Amino acid sequence: MTVSILHRVTGSGMATVGTLLLVWWLAAIAGGPQSYAVFHMVFAEFGKGVLGYIFGIGLTLSFFQHMASGIRHFILDTGAGYELNSAKRAANATFIFSVLATIAFWAFLLGAK
Amino acid sequence: MRGGTELGRVRGLGSAKAGAHHWLTHRITAASNLFLMLWFVIAVARLPGYDYATVRPWLASAWVAVPMILLIVSVFWHFRLGLQVVIEDYVHAETRVALMFALNFFVVATSAIAIFSILKVAFTAAAGVPA
Secondary structure, eight states: OHHHHHHHHHHHHIIIIIHHHHHHHHHHHHHOHHHHHHHHIIIIIGGGTHHHHHHHHHHHHHHHHHHHHHHHHHHHHTTOOOSHHHHHHHHHHHHHHHHHHHHHHHHHHHHHO | OOOSOHHHHHTTOSOOSOHHHHHHHHHHHHHHHHHHHHHHHHHHHHOSOOSHHHHHHHHHSHHHHHHHHHHHHHHHHHHHHHHHHHHHHHOOHHHHHHHHHHHHHHHHHHHHHHHHHHHHHHHHHTTTOOO
């Protein structure tokens, strides 16, 4: 139940907020140094990059959660995994995966720079 | 309920005969999204920095520009189908029609801007155009 609703929430969030940020980023690169400077200012410099962290962590957590429950959907599409216990276990696994993957992503990102 | 014959009352309320295609395309784009988005997340994480001097030549490379265009097509198509399901489930009557219009305009406009931006960066990189 929660996983199913979260699939819609994360999907809708990425489709709107994520799309606008991705398109802004690409258009800012294409627009040249000055337009990229605005994007960089908003997400990397303003308040030590607080907006970059808020949107970045929100979007990566949404992505990994949507990806994990999407893979769960593929398995459910085959007709498997509907028993209460295995359904519950797979649902919990999507949360564990998305949190761990998000932590790993940001640890790598911040550790590598 | 409005009058008329029994046939007249049910006309237009049945399947649009596009459901299976919608369902299948949603799954196919989900599979391509899985590969393209994993590439994107890893590629972005591996960038040495996010300043203009790093990001522009990265995006200009064919090995980035092409998968990025594929990602835009696959991901945007997928979210177009997904948001349609959300709209159909929670919004009704005229508002639904208006939101579907808005969704279609949104996905076409944003994908056009994204693909144009990628192509512009890729095609002006080698020409020595001042970055």
